[in-house]
Amino acid sequence: MEKKGEGTFSIILLALIQGILASGAVEVHPSINPAKVGDTVNLSLSPSVVMKSGNWAVGDSVILSWVGDQQAVFPSHNGRASVNVVTGALTLSSVTVADSGVYVVQSTDPQLKANVSITVLETVSNVTIRVSPQTNLMEFNGSAVLTCAVSSGSSLSFLWMNDSAVVTASDRVQLTDGNSTLTIVNVTRYDQGPFTCHAFNLVSNGTSDPVNFTITYGPDNMALTVNGQNTTSFSPGSNLTMLCSAQSNPPAVLQWVVRGALVNTTGPLLELISVSKEQSGPYSCLAFNNHTNMNSSITTNIVIGDLSSGSEQQEVSVWLLPLLLLFGLF
Template sequence: MTHQFIDLVLISNVTLKANPTDLMEFKSSAVVTCSVSSGSSLYFLWLNSSSEVTGSDRVQITDGNSTLTIVNVTRYDQGPFRCLVINPLSNSTSAPVNFTINYGPDNMALTVNGQNTTSFFVGSNLTLLCSAQSGPEARLQWAFRGETLNTTGPLLELLSVSEKQSGSYSCLASNHRTNVNRNITTNIMVAKSPLSGSEQLRVHVGLLSLLLLVGVLSSLSGKL
């Protein structure tokens, strides 16, 4: 049994070389090469996090399995990637390599007060929330009726809105690395309440009077 392994060399110093690591989604290819300082009868196994990487239309494992190539990377190819090297005497795993994948913005969403409705009464407080999938994080800019506002970031707050604030609200997303710009728009309608403030007060007073009258009549009927 000893003679079987007499020419084998223990594995040491498994390293990965990846160049470049800053990539564009759907446009760049990732190439990682695995090497050892010493070792013989080597078997290479690639890992993405804890899952084994296998060949596919986009994934090529070549050079005796020591080179991993991912063609037209996506945002899900960030890693961490590791190389596990095995021989009958030993095994060793490399330090991880991560890729920066630049993508988006896309899959934008825009909500008002967390609801599907876009119709509100005068005096309402509105919170518009915009989101976009992007790497790096997209810059978000707001616009009203096509005119850019001074508000940036995911939130636009409108306090005690009036009818003149009805119209189209847009969230503009831009990514300086991909040079992609996208936007999403919602139309908000602000209308007066069916009852004015004084009318609502009269209704409330009338209802209160009616309730008091019902209470008095119930009390009298109970005594009869």
């Protein structure tokens, strides 16, 4: 009797060991992971196993079961799930986001259990940017909020671009709501764009149309050149072409002041033909932006031959500039 009991125990122990070995040796391999909504996903076993019966479940919910060549599909997956009754491979068609989860296959002949996690994602479509409050702003005096939205897409990540540069968070730049919202505080002229939003997940991506801002600024960073040279000393009889520039949006109105007197010449160019010594002195370019209501000026002292009074004239001119800007020019 003892030998019979020992034999029975050995058979049971052997069956348990075989079951453990089978479970550890078999893995489930998905044909696609992650998958897109609408894809067909095959879950095959490796190495291949001949199973006489078993069942598939997702989480705690059974999908189907089979015995021999007969299979039964539960209503939740009717028409979308089938099993290869020999290999135990599961086929899921027209998958949805709700099909994401852990899929478990079990069998008692042979005894095994294996699982795999599947992710199904919705593809990205129609990426757009909403802007608040407007796209017309003044430098250092306005903020912009850009929100990225999609018509479809799941498990999304967002990346913002300003022209070809990636937008990152800073003292003035905030990225919130999973990076889907971009806030720019106290906009500058370098925030004009174009801004685009790139939305993506593991199976798809999409990019919005560009958004540009019109930012008024300046005038500032003025420059004044004479005949394209660095020198300001010229011989009598020379022809002089003065070029004035200022960074400004919209472009600044430019006016000239010659030796303290406003002249009837506007625009970036002032031309003097065959100059004489008497034309030595300070030459100023005044700039005004009628959108920002800001002004700026730049002065250079021109010497034609030898003129000792140039320094005094420049001081008078510089002293007069604020009054000209305030009362006599615009």
